[in-house]
Amino acid sequence: MTNSIVNRPLDILRRFSVTIILLCICLAFALGSSDFFTTSNLLNVALQTSIIAIVAIGMTFTILTAGIDLSVGSVMALSGAIAAGLNVRQGLDPFVAIGIALLIGMLIGAINGLMIIKGGIPPFVATLAMLAIARGLTLVYTQGRPIAGLDERFIYLGTGQIMGIPVPVFIMVVVAIIAHIVTRYTPFGLHVYATGGNEEPTRLAGVSPDRIKLAVYIISGFTAALGGVLLAARLWSAQPNAAVGWELDAIAAPVIGGTSLFGGVGTIGGTVVGAFIIGVLSNGLNLMGVPSYYQQVIKGVVFILAVSLDILTKRRR
Amino acid sequence: MSENKFYLRMEGISKAFPGVQALKDVNFYVARGEIHALVGENGAGKTTLMKILTGALSMDSGSVSLKGSHVEINTPTDAQQLGISMIHQELSLIPNLTVGQNIYLGREPRWKISAFIDWNRLYTDSQELLSQLDVDVDARAEVGSLSIAQQQMVEVAKAISLNADLIAMDEPTSSLTDRETEVLFDTMRSFKKRGISIIFISHRLEEVFEISDWVTVLRDGSLIGSEPIKDLDEERVVQMMVGRELGEMYPKGDVQRRGVILEVNNLHDGRELSGVSLELYSGEILGVAGLAGAGRTALAETIFGVRPAITGDIELDGSPVKINSPGEAIRLGMGLVPEDRKQQGLFLNRAIRENIVISALGKLSRFSFINFSKADKLAREFAVKLDIRTPSLRQLVRNLSGGNQQKVVIARWLTLNPRVLILDEPTRGIDVGTKVEIHALMNQLAEGGVGVLMVSSDLPEVLGVSDRILVMREGKVVSEFSREHATQDNIMHAATGGKVNSDK
Incomplete structure (x- = not known):
C-alpha cells in the first residue's frame, strides 16, 4: 500500500505518458504556426481524426485479445460502396442503406472470427485474406468507378455539424464513450482482457474465449463499416479505392496509445489519444509547410519515440 | 464403514x-x-x-x-x-x-x-x-x-x-x-x-x-x-x-575429489549477490542450499555469464577467466541446467534430437553445413545413455514428460563434455524414478572428474546427493557443511540466520 503512494507521480506519468506526448506535439505546433491553435483548425483536426479513431477503437478490441484485423481498410471501402450503391442505384432510404452496410461489416467481422476460432487460422492470415476479398468485392460492386449522387441526409453525416461540432466527431465521441464503458465496466470487457492475457485460465473460469474472439471481430467489422460510411459521406461519394492502407493507421493508433500487440493491455482512451497524435502530426506538418515526403519520415520517428517512451515508463516497476 | x-x-x-x-x-x-x-x-x-x-x-x-x-x-x-x-x-x-x-x-x-x-x-x-x-x-x-x-x-x-x-x-x-x-x-x-x-x-x-x-x-x-x-x-x-524396488533413493559411490577446478572470489552482481566466494573441486558434487531470494540462482547465472558480474574473480583450473556471456562460459567447458527448463532450457517446439545437438553444432558442421547423419548419431548416443524414453527422436520436446525433458537438457551439455556442470533445481517437478536416475547421472559425472554445482530447494536432495554443502543467505555463503555433518536442522538454521556450528 505504501508503495503505491510513493510511486504516485511515476504512476501518473506512466498512465498519461502518451497524453503528455500529444500535448507536447500540440505545443510545438502552436509555437511553430499561428494557424494551429485556432478553433477552426482544431475542429478540422478532430474531423480528420474522427474516422480513423472510430476504426481504431474496434481494432483495439481485436488487439486486446492478442489478435489483429487487417481487413478494416477494405471493409471501409466495401461498406461505403454498398451504402452508397443501395442509396443511389436502388434508391433506398439512406439510413436503411447504411444499416445494411453496417450489418455487412459485422457479417465480415463474423466470418473473420469464425475463420480464426473454428478454422484455427491465425488472425493475421485470416484478416489479410479478407483484406483482399473485401477489396475485390468492392471493385466488383463499384465496377471500379466511384458512386456519387448521395442523398443529402447521407452527406450530412460526413459534412454536417451539431452545435458547431462536425457530425463524425460527435459520432466518434459516442463510440469512444460506449467502448470505454464496455471495456471498463462490463464482464464482457473484463473477459476481453482475460482472453488476451491467457486463454486457458479464462476457459477454466467458465468464460468462452472463442465467443469473446468472435465478438471482437464483429465489433471491429462494425466500426470499420461505420468509418467507411462516414468516409463516403465526407467525400460525397463512395470510392473503390477508399481507405487503402488505413489498416496501418488503425493499428498504429492503439499501439501508440499503449495497447500491447501481445494482448491483454490497453485502453480506449489511449487509442483515441493515439489516433489524435497521428492526426495532429499530419495537420501540423502541413501547416508548417513541411513537404509531404519528409512528413512520412517525421511521422515514423515520432511513432518510435512515443512507443519507446511508453515501454520505458512501463518497464520501471 | x-x-x-x-x-x-x-x-x-x-x-x-x-x-x-x-x-x-x-x-x-x-x-x-x-x-x-x-x-x-x-x-x-x-x-x-x-x-x-x-x-x-x-x-x-x-x-x-x-x-x-x-x-x-x-x-x-x-x-x-x-x-x-x-x-x-x-x-x-x-x-x-x-x-x-x-x-x-x-x-x-x-x-x-x-x-x-x-x-x-x-x-x-x-x-x-x-x-x-x-x-x-x-x-x-x-x-x-x-x-x-x-x-x-x-x-x-x-x-x-x-x-x-x-x-x-x-x-x-x-x-x-x-x-x-x-x-x-x-x-x-x-x-x-x-x-x-x-x-x-x-x-x-x-x-x-x-x-x-x-x-x-x-x-x-x-x-x-x-x-x-x-x-x-x-x-x-x-x-x-x-512398480519395482528402487534401491537406494540417493545412491552414493565413493568419489575421490581431486584439485580445485573452479574458484569464485567475492562475486557481486549489484543486485542479489553481495560477495560470494566458493571453491568447486573436480569430482565432487557441491550442493547450494538457502531460502528463495538468498541468491542461489543469481550465483549460478552469474558464474555462467547470464548476468553480468560487477566485481569478483573467477578462476578455472587456476587461471583467471572473464565470463561475460553464456557463450564464453560454454567455450570454457561449463554448462548450466537452468531452473526453468521450459522457458530457459528447451526449444519446446523442436524435436528431441535438435534439442540435444544444438550446442554441439560447431563440431557437427563443416563449412557451415550441418552433417545430419553425425548429428543423428550423437543425439541417439546420448538419448540411449540417458535413457530418454520416447518412440522417436523426432518427437517434439513439448510432448515429453518433465523428467524426460530434463534429461534432454542434461544430454545437451554432455555432448560438450563439460568440466563444470551447474544444475539449478535439477529435479523440480520430476517423478521419483527419474529423480533417482538424474542423481545417479550426477554421481557418474563427478566420478568422471566433472565439478558439479547443484542448487536445490529440496533439502533431502541436497543432503542425499552432495559431497559438500554451502548455505547461502542474503547474497552470501554463510556456512559450509561436509556430507557427514549436514542435517536438515543445521542447514535451515544457517539459511534462516540462526546461529549454528558449521565445520569451519
Missing part, C-alpha cells in the same frame, strides 16, 4: 489420448474433510483424473458421484457449481488482470439490474477473502507483479470464493519455499476442520506424509492402491509408484 461416507466417488474412469491409455478403469474415493494425496510418476494419470473431475477434460467411460448422487461434469462451470475447484500446476491466473479480477473472473458481481460490474464490491469481497486467509496482498494489485507464493494463495482464495468443498491441488508446493509451504499447509488444515476435502498432488513424499490422511497411488493410468497414510511408509509408496 459404510460406502456413503465418501464425499466423492469416481468409478471405472477411463480416458484415452491418441496413442496412450491415460486412465484405465480407475476408482477414486475421497471422504469428507480429508486430505487425500494422489501420487504417481509423471504420466501416471493424476492430472488427467483431476481434469476429468473438474470438467476440463471429458472421460471415455466411468461415473462420478458427489454426496451419494450421480453428477455430470462437462465443463469447468459445472464443476464450480458443484463445489469442486482445482488449483492447477501451471498457475491459472491471468497476469495482466488484478488479484480481484482473477478471483471473480467469470462471475463478477454486478450492480442491481444492470450489466455493469460492481468494482467496489468485487474488491472489498476479494480483500476480505485474502485477509481471511492471512494473505497480505492488495486485491487491486496486478497478479503479474506478485511472487509465485502469493499467486498460489490467490488461487486458494479463488477456490474458497467458489464455496468449494472439494479442492484439488496439483503440485501446489513445487515452487514454494519451505516457509510458504508451511503457510499453505496451515491453510489446508484449517479447511479440513471446516469439512472441506482436499486432493493433494505432490512429488514430494515428505510433504505427502506430513499432511495427508489417505494416499492413492496411480501408475501408468491404473489404480495401484489406496490406503490410509498410517499403514504406509515412504519406501512402500515409492515401490507402488514405480
